Amino acid sequence: MELQQTIQATNIDTCALQQAFHQLILDRAAAFSPSAWETTQTDKLRQQILDQIVFRGVPEKWIHHQTRVEQAETIQTGNHYEIQKVRLEVLPDLWIPGLLYFPLKSLDPEPNPESRIPAVLSVNGHIGYPGKSTGFVQRRCINLAKRGIITLHLEWFSFGELSAPNYKHNRLAYLDLCGVSGLSVFYLAMKGGLDLLWEHPQVDRKQIGMTGLSGGGWQTIMLSALDPRITLVVPNAGYIDIANRLAHRGDIGDLEQNPTDLIALSDYTHLTALLAPRPALLIYNEQDDCCFVADRAKPAVYDPIRTVYALIDDIDNESTFAYHKNINPGTHNYDRDNREQLYRFLNRHFAPRLIQDQDIPCESEIRSFKELVVGLPEKTANFRTLASDFMENFEEVGSVGEGSLKDILCFQESEVVETQLEGNADGAGGQLIFDNGLIAPICEFRPAIGSEIETILLIADQGMEATIPDLTDLLRAGRSVIAVDLFLTGQAVPAEMSTSQVAMLISTVGLRGLGLQTAQLCAIIDWICQRYDLPQISILSRGRTTGIVAELAAQLCPHRVADLTTQDALSSLRDLIDNEMEYENCPTLFCFGLLQHFDICPR
Incomplete structure (x- = not known):
């Protein structure tokens, strides 16, 4: 006793x-100074992040893997767009299901069959089992397709068709333990979606946007900061700086959002600066019940970067780098108000001007999880199998x-x-x-x-x-x-x-x-x-x-x-x-x- x-x-x-x-x-986190930021150094920082963080220890065959696309069923919706089910092999034996919402009606009164049209890469967040069939995701993708925008929505690890245990996000640690960046798998997955759009014969390469909520917002900042092929960026409640993560545990997130050594080299404020001079709209929510509350995020990752955009000639700083605080409903959402902010921003920066800024009702077009299943090959890799392959050697x-x-x-x-x-x-x-x-x-x-x-x-x-x-x-x-x-x-x-x-x-x-x-x-x-x-x-x-x-x-x-x-x-x-x-x-x-x-x- x-x-x-x-x-x-x-x-x-x-x-x-x-x-x-x-x-x-805080003593070891990379500090951001707007006045010291040099736009001439952005390419160097991008390459450092890719080499030292994203692709650290990653085999060349992964880095240079050419995304392979398999097309499955096509759903004819009867509403001026179709949904093409696709599978992407983003690294050897790792497949990601996706849905390509393809517009069938041109908004141009005199369409040219050879003309290219804008595209958006849409990505999941932590939205539960439904994954890509989640209602607000479908509404966004349908609306974009009806606006004449080719929209690819990817399934994300741990959700939907990728909900098996060995796709849990923190199991990327298996690869880290083996000296291979687990972050690379997340990066290559979303890069594979961008590759599909980039190579699509009807996509205008000068007009490729990216957006997503929560973990989708994180994916959006990560890929857009490091791959300039993304030309318009709209993350929604996706990230914040290290000081806020320390003060608010709900802002910390999963392991991919805090990858090994990243913040020693670049905080998320730096990643936001890497978006310049491209149009970017940062969306945050007033009373977010998950993370990254708007009034904390704005001074952390938006206000400091206004100075960076102000250094760039020939752009309208206010309209090119924008911020929106969602009040209705103000929770962790990509509902009507936030979707309309996206459409308005696309209308402002993608030419020709599309149609109305308002959400187009489409409740009758929402499909079930089962209807949107793409299917995976019998052999597909996951974090455990990838790590085991390295261990064997x-x-x-x-x-x-x-x-x-x-x-x-x-x-x-x-x-x-x-x-x-x-x-x-x-x-x-x-x-x-x-x-x-x-x-x-x-x-x-x-x-x-x-x-x-x-x-x-x-x-x-x-x-x-x-x-x-x-x-x-x-x-x-x-x-x-x-x-x-x-x-x-x-x-x-x-x-x-x-x-x-x-x-x-x-x-x-x-x-x-x-x-x-x-x-x-x-x-x-x-x-x-x-x-x-x-x-x-x-x-x-x-x-x-x-x-x-x-x-x-x-x-x-x-x-x-x-x-x-x-x-x-x-x-x-x-x-x-x-x-x-x-x-x-x-x-x-x-x-x-x-x-x-x-x-x-x-x-």
């Missing part, structure tokens, strides 16, 4: 930990050189700078404060009788309270025990965020959660040895994450670790993929490129 009381009485200030975490992120790896391991972990040396402990000779609790501001709760216990045999450092994924049985056994055996909650274990989680959200934000600014945990453990080991004048200590870990952290620390400071025992640990990092483990349950283990160079050594 005394053990439990000591542990339960050991609390840390998670708000102070949150502040330290925020500072860690890895040689058996164990330990690697210290320098290489530190590079993979983005390792930064750390040290304990302050100790706060309260208690007596038998047991004490408190916290350790590190030079980077992070905090770790700690408890010290000594055996009640007899002399100490050795000192054991005890760490566990679930925190100190989960180690009470181990503590009891070790103390009875005459061992002194020091129990610590490493960063993102037990109590040591910043307030108001999940461990997976913290981990992805750490990675997107160029650090690694696993690197911070390992550096922290190395610092704790060194602190214990100095405090008690010990040449070495032993470590007992319980859990997947702390087991790997202990293995890494033992490799980086072998002179300090006498013995390592891991309980409930992985047998190999490959288990993360082979057993389809969720990123959310052990996010720091999905460290970019770790499996490519390191795995657990048999002991």
